[in-house]
Amino acid sequence: MKLLPLPSEGQTPVRALTIAGTDSGGGAGIQADSRTMTLCGVHACVAVAAVTVQNSVGVSGFHEIPPQIVADQVRTVVGDIGISAAKTGMLASTAIIEAVAAVSREVGIGRDGTIPLVVDPVAASMHGDPLLHEEALDAVRHTLIPLATVVTPNLDEVRLITGIEVTDDPSARRAAEALHALGAQWAIVKGGHLRSSEFSTDLLFDGEQFLEFSAPRISTGNDHGGGDTLAAAIACALANGYSVPDAVAFAKEWTYRCLAASYDLGAGHGPVSPLWRLSHS
Numbered sequence: 293m294k295l296l297p298l299p300s301e302g303q304t305p306v307r308a309l310t311i312a313g314t315d316s317g318g319g320a321g322i323q324a325d326s327r328t329m330t331l332c333g334v335h336a337c338v339a340v341a342a343v344t345v346q347n348s349v350g351v352s353g354f355h356e357i358p359p360q361i362v363a364d365q366v367r368t369v370v371g372d373i374g375i376s377a378a379k380t381g382m383l384a385s386t387a388i389i390e391a392v393a394a395v396s397r398e399v400g401i402g403r404d405g406t407i408p409l410v411v412d413p414v415a416a417s418m419h420g421d422p423l424l425h426e427e428a429l430d431a432v433r434h435t436l437i438p439l440a441t442v443v444t445p446n447l448d449e450v451r452l453i454t455g456i457e458v459t460d461d462p463s464a465r466r467a468a469e470a471l472h473a474l475g476a477q478w479a480i481v482k483g484g485h486l487r488s489s490e491f492s493t494d495l496l497f498d499g500e501q502f503l504e505f506s507a508p509r510i511s512t513g514n515d516h517g518g519g520d521t522l523a524a525a526i527a528c529a530l531a532n533g534y535s536v537p538d539a540v541a542f543a544k545e546w547t548y549r550c551l552a553a554s555y556d557l558g559a560g561h562g563p564v565s566p567l568w569r570l571s572h573s
Contacts, residue, residue, distance in 0.1 A: 293545045295572065296532050298333040305335040307373055308531045309401075310524065311366060311392055312381025312414070313342035313354065313423065315517070319563035320417075321381060324517035325524040328546070331569040332528040337373060339365035341392070342384040344423070348516065348558030351421035356384045359391035366392065370399040370407075377531035379410040379523050380436065382423045389431040393439055402439035403477040408530040411440035411476070412523035415449050418516060418561060429453065438475030442496075442536055444523045445471070446482055461495075468497035478536045482522070492548075496540050503537055505544040514554035514562030521564050522547045 299305040308329055315321035322338050329336035341362050345353040369375065378401050383389045401407045413432045415424040424432070433453055437443050447458050454470040456463060464481045471479035483493040483506075493506040525546040529539035550564040557563060 293549065294542070295569070296332045296334070296528060296542070305333055306528075306531045307335045307337060307375045308524075308527050309337040309339060309366065309369055309375045309378040310381065310527075311339040311341055311362070311378065311383070312412075312520070313344050313384065314340060315344055315346055317347040317516075317558065319348065319557065319561070320517035320520050324520040324563065325379065325381065328521050328524040328550075328566050329528055331566040332525065332546075334528045334531055335373075337369045337375060339369065339392075341388050342382050342423075344382070346417065346421075348560035348562065350419040350560070351417045351423065354382075354384065354423065356388060359385075359387045362388055363391040363395040366395045366401075367399060370401070375401075375407060375531070377408050377410070377527040379412060379527040381412050381520055381523070382414040383436070384423065384428070385425050386428045386431040389428060389436050393435045396439055403441045403475075404439075408441040408527075408536075409439055410523045410527045410530070411436055411443045412519060413437065413443060413445050413449050413453060414519075415452050433474050437471065440476040440478075441530070442478040442480060442526060442540070443471055443476040444480045444482065444519065444526065446519050450481055464495045465497070465502060468495050468502065472497055472499050480540065482519070494540070494544060496537060498536075503540075505540055507544060507548040510548070510551045512551060512554055514556060514564070515551060516557075516561040516563045518547060518551060518564045521550050521566065 310325035525543035
């Protein structure tokens with residue numbers, strides 16, 4: 293695959309920001325975002341929105357960061373360091389979503405600003421543990437998604453946000469149209485959880501055209517952090533000046549390689565791994 297350029301020694305890398313929750317098990321969340329950003333040659337800035345208590349088996353609790361502190365992290369990083377792309381992950385509550393949306397508009401993050409925004413509307417862990425208060429779904433629909441350059445829900449999140457159960461290509465297209473209608477510039481409906489297919493096909497829609505990105509399905513239970521990794525890789529490519537379709541194509545292949553390199557960890561689901569990048573210069 294064509295990899296993103298690595299900075300020369302001593303050269304300041306391209307910068308990107310992840311606004312998300314932590315994963316104490318290191319498989320998903322800000323940890324997964326930072327791993328992908330680093331191994332894509334991008335300097336990872338972070339704004340912590342929540343601290344989770346989790347391991348490979350599940351999430352047993354989380355603590356929300358005060359909304360003003362979340363917003364201040366974003367404002368402080370952008371004002372001093374500067375970023376070329378941003379992504380969101382777990383935002384936990386309506387108040388945090390509203391704070392992130394407000395500061396994003398203030399500093400130029402989002403589809404109408406100068407800094408592209410990838411919205412990964414995290415609602416639950418892969419084990420089904422809630423990571424978003426139920427009443428915050430309206431804020432995701434009407435406050436967060438309208439800011440998105442591209443929105444990247446998994447199929448469970450598509451169902452929660454749009455009410456559409458994706459089972460095949462026609463329902464995936466309806467879901468992409470519904471996500472776009474909420475205000476995202478581009479919407480992805482990911483096929484990774486549609487396990488009846490031999491291929492994992494992601495559908496990208498901008499209001500006019502549908503684009504498909506497909507890869508052979510990898511039979512593994514070690515797919516923790518796959519959604520975070522895809523969204524972070526899109527953000528990295530956007531930060532390097534890629535168009536959205538080219539960024540999604542890069543991220544699809546990146547995530548496929550990370551799935552192929554996934555490993556066992558703990559008693560549950562191991563993480564996808566970008567460590568394969570270390571042996572490819």
